[in-house]
Amino acid sequence: MASKDRQKILIAIASIIGIIIFALMLSFGINKSGEKGLIKDAEKYMEEEEYKSAVEIYSRLISKTGDKKYKDKKEEAKKLEVEKNYYEIGMKKIKADEYISAINSFSKIDREDSIYYEKVKKELSKIEESIINEAKININNDNTYLASSILNDYLRAVGDSEKAKKLLQSIEGDDVAQVDPTDKDDDKKNKTNLKTEELPRDSSKWVGKTVEIKSGKANLRDDSSINGKVVGIAVEGDAITITKIYDDGGRIWCYGKITSAKTGKTETAWISSKNLQ
Numbered sequence: 670m671a672s673k674d675r676q677k678i679l680i681a682i683a684s685i686i687g688i689i690i691f692a693l694m695l696s697f698g699i700n701k702s703g704e705k706g707l708i709k710d711a712e713k714y715m716e717e718e719e720y721k722s723a724v725e726i727y728s729r730l731i732s733k734t735g736d737k738k739y740k741d742k743k744e745e746a747k748k749l750e751v752e753k754n755y756y757e758i759g760m761k762k763i764k765a766d767e768y769i770s771a772i773n774s775f776s777k778i779d780r781e782d783s784i785y786y787e788k789v790k791k792e793l794s795k796i797e798e799s800i801i802n803e804a805k806i807n808i809n810n811d812n813t814y815l816a817s818s819i820l821n822d823y824l825r826a827v828g829d830s831e832k833a834k835k836l837l838q839s840i841e842g843d844d845v846a847q848v849d850p851t852d853k854d855d856d857k858k859n860k861t862n863l864k865t866e867e868l869p870r871d872s873s874k875w876v877g878k879t880v881e882i883k884s885g886k887a888n889l890r891d892d893s894s895i896n897g898k899v900v901g902i903a904v905e906g907d908a909i910t911i912t913k914i915y916d917d918g919g920r921i922w923c924y925g926k927i928t929s930a931k932t933g934k935t936e937t938a939w940i941s942s943k944n945l946q
Contacts, residue, residue, distance in 0.1 A: 704733060711742070720750035752778045752785040759792065768796045769896045772826040793827070801832055804840075813840050818888055818899045826896075861908040861930040868945055872914060872921050879910045880945050882927075889938035893922035900938055906930040909940060 707730050714723035727743035730736070755777045762771035775789045800823045807816035820837040824830060865881045882903050890897030893915035903909070911925040921942040928935050 704730065707733070711746075715746065715749075718749075718753060720746045720753060724750065748780070749783065749785070752780070752783050756785045756788060759789070763792065763796065767892070767896075767898060768800060769822055769826045769898070771796060772823075773896065776826075797823075797827075797830060797832060801836060804833075804836055808840065812902070814886055815899060815902050816840055818902070822896075822899060860906045861928060863908045863910075863928060865908050868942070872916065872942075875911050875914050875921075875923065875942075877911065879908055882907045882909065882940070882944055883946060884944040887940055887944035889927060889936070889940055891938065893917065893924065893939045897939060901927075901936055903927050903929075903940065903944070909945070914942075915939075 707726050711723050711726040711730070714720070714726065723746040724743055727739050727746060730739040731743065755774050759771040759774035762768070762774060772793065775793060778785045778789050780786060800819060804816040804819050807813070807819065817837060817840050820833050820840070824833050824837070827833075861881060863879055865879050868875060868878065868880055882905055884903075885905050887903045888899045889901040889903055891900050892898070894917065907927055907930050909923060909925045909927045911923045913924045915922045915924070922939050923942050923945065924937070924939050926935050926937050927940070
């Protein structure tokens with residue numbers, strides 16, 4: 670009798686152990702299956718450049734497994750998300766013809782193993798071509814000063830460009846060869862017929878004032894920033910009627926109608942107040 674009871678106990682214990690082993694195997698299988706599904710989802714998001722979603726999936730995989738490889742993949746996805754943002758900002762700036770701002774955004778993508786590095790290289794080549802073409806158009810229109818300004822802004826942004834340097838050197842050479850003393854005299858005599866006044870010390874009182882441009886030549890920009898695109902040139906004696914101002918912390922920018930003293934033509938643009946004092 671005791672032997673039969675012992676046998677029943679052993680069978681019961683064996684059954685319990687079997688159930689536990691089966692449950693563990695089933696749980697392991699489910700976990701492995703779930704892990705594979707998450708990996709597949711993460712890889713899909715990475716291919717689609719949906720890096721935020723990929724980061725979330727890798728975070729779940731880290732919690733599930735603690736595996737270091739998922740931590741590395743998560744960090745890569747986070748870096749790519751930042752680079753994607755800079756790339757998209759740069760592309761928006763290109764569409765707005767704000768090439769210098771685009772270059773500044775692209776310059777933040779400097780990892781050679783990043784997929785955005787190659788994309789940026791292609792866009793920078795296109796920007797260089799656009800800048801060179803724009804400068805050449807201005808040279809052909811005898812506006813070498815504007816062409817020079819465009820090229821100098823570009824070189825400051827990229828640091829180096831053989832094409833831009835070569836074209837800039839040719840402009841500077843042409844300027845020296847074509848200097849006409851009578852043109853210099855005309856610039857000195859350039860004087861607006863508009864009634865102008867000096868800028869008050871208090872910049873809050875500048876709006877509505879018409880003031881003379883004091884610099885020999887000054888860049889007119891499409892934005893209140895040194896990175897704004899150069900859209901024209903004003904010379905000493907021209908005048909601006911200020912309609913709004915912007916203080917960027919380093920300088921005050923004035924926006925308004927600029928009137929050419931020579932031709933009487935007008936255009937609206939931003940100009941640094943340093944050219945008005």
